[in-house]
Amino acid sequence: MDQHTVNTIVTSVKQDNKGHWHTLENSPFYAEGGGQPADRGSIGSHDVLDVQIENGEVWHLLSEGLSTGTPVAVRIDEDVRRDHSIQHTAQHLLTAILEDRHGIRTLSFGIGEEDSSIEIETAAMDWTQIEALEQEIQQLIFDNHPVHVYEIPDEKVDRPRLRKATNRTGMIRIVEIEGIDYNACGGTHVEMTGQLGMIQVTSLKKVRGNIRLTYVAGNRALKATQRAREALRTIHHTFSTTNETVAARVIEEHTIRLEREKEIKTLEERIAKAKVKAVLQEDNYVALHVGRTEAETLTTAIIERIAATGRIAVGANYSAQKLFVMHDGTHDIAVGTFLRAALQEMQIGRGGGNHKQAQARFTSVSELERGMEEIVRRLQEGGLPC
Structure with a gap:
């Protein structure tokens, strides 16, 4: 056994x-x-x-x-115990180096399912500092310092050396990383720092005026590296790049996308003006626009422009399977209440809104068309359930 x-x-x-x-x-x-x-x-x-x-x-x-x-x-479960021991010992190393070499205290610590984190008492930190910290930590891993775990009576504890003061009495459990850390701790730990393999900081975030560092160690760090490498291989394959050129290429593609989005927005504005003009040529109290292939954003822009002319505007977007109803606030009808009640009577779609605007989503185009026809009919005939 x-x-x-x-x-x-x-x-x-x-x-x-x-x-x-x-x-x-x-x-x-x-x-x-x-x-x-x-x-x-x-x-x-x-x-x-x-x-x-x-x-x-x-x-x-x-x-x-x-x-x-x-x-x-x-x-x-030996694998879970080993993983938790690695993540916890990694926290001891991070805490010790941050405090002893950089004067930054650790305020809290937690191990999650995917990664672990420490909140540290500093207002700012950047990735240049993180990379330097990782190099310091990696050297301690390579040096393979022994990790001693033992219990001693409280009167024999070297309290000035404690990383954090303890008010425990009786037998005190000490975790000591030789030459690095001396701490009263009840958690599980590895026997040598070399067993940590690698510690990677994966994110830093400002919280409550401090910084939260998220990190992975051991097999978690290995898996994170493999995922990053797979993502990089995909980018290389897609854009025909190398490690040296990938960043510039991604920035270039991002810039191109932003320029295209500006062009699309300009074209959509022109299309919206033309479609609104066509709809308004019909002198109807209720103005209907049907967007069978256009983007949802274009449909809503058209409906907003029509509503601004004083009409009650109804718009259908086939790709999103959505229906929109709007007016400029000069009409008595609360379109949100009206739309919700009408849909409940028809037993299709889900939606609602406020006095001036409302929208509904349907499970199919046929439902959308049925809802659109009925909503327009009720608005034109004044058959309002509200």
Whole structure:
């Protein structure tokens, strides 16, 4: 039997809306705490869904209940334990280097499903600084510093060396990265810094006047590198670029797209003017425009222009399967209430709006056409359900 498997017995059981919680005579599971998620694994044939500490007892969540006194084989998910240990030890390294070499304190820490993060006490940081930090960290990984985890009586703790003061008494669990960090910590950690492999900062964001660094380590860092490489290969293949030219090419394509969008907007404005002119040649109280192939933005621009002339404007966009109803505010009808009530009577589409404008979405073009015809008819005949 390996170090991740223990034979024990169930000592107590309770139930809540999450499931069945169990305590064990001897539990190897790490309970959630200190920014680190709980271990995963199994108790007997049941997956452990969560592990929490309550009044000093470790409670394990299962989907089904076991009887008190039941002998069970308990196994920790080794991959999850290793991953959490890597992410947590990586945080110790980041915190130590940021504080000792750069005078920046770590304020909070958390391990997520995909990445981990620390909030650090600084108002600004840029990617040049991040890359220099990663190089410092990588050297410590290459140096393969030992990581010692041990318990000592509180009176023997070298409190001036502690990374963060602790008010714990009795036996204190110390995590010491030789020559780098000395901390009172209850989490799981690797045995040597070389086991971290690599630490990559993936994002930085301003929060509450500080900076939040998101990072990945170990296999998470490897997977992040592979995803980035795959994305870069796709860009290379699409634009026939190299690592040296890819940035310039992407910027060039972005500039071209912006110029095309400006041209499209100018053309849409011309088209809108022409279509509005054509609609207004018909002296109708209700003006209808049908956009069978045009973009939704063009349809709404046309309807807004028609409504501005004092008509009640109805527009249909086939690609979005949407219907629009607008006026300039001089009409008594609240088109939002009207449209919603009409759709409820027809039992098609969903929509609403306010006094001056409303829209509805349909599940098919045939529904859209049916709704459009009925809405126009009711508006023209004054058969308003509101």
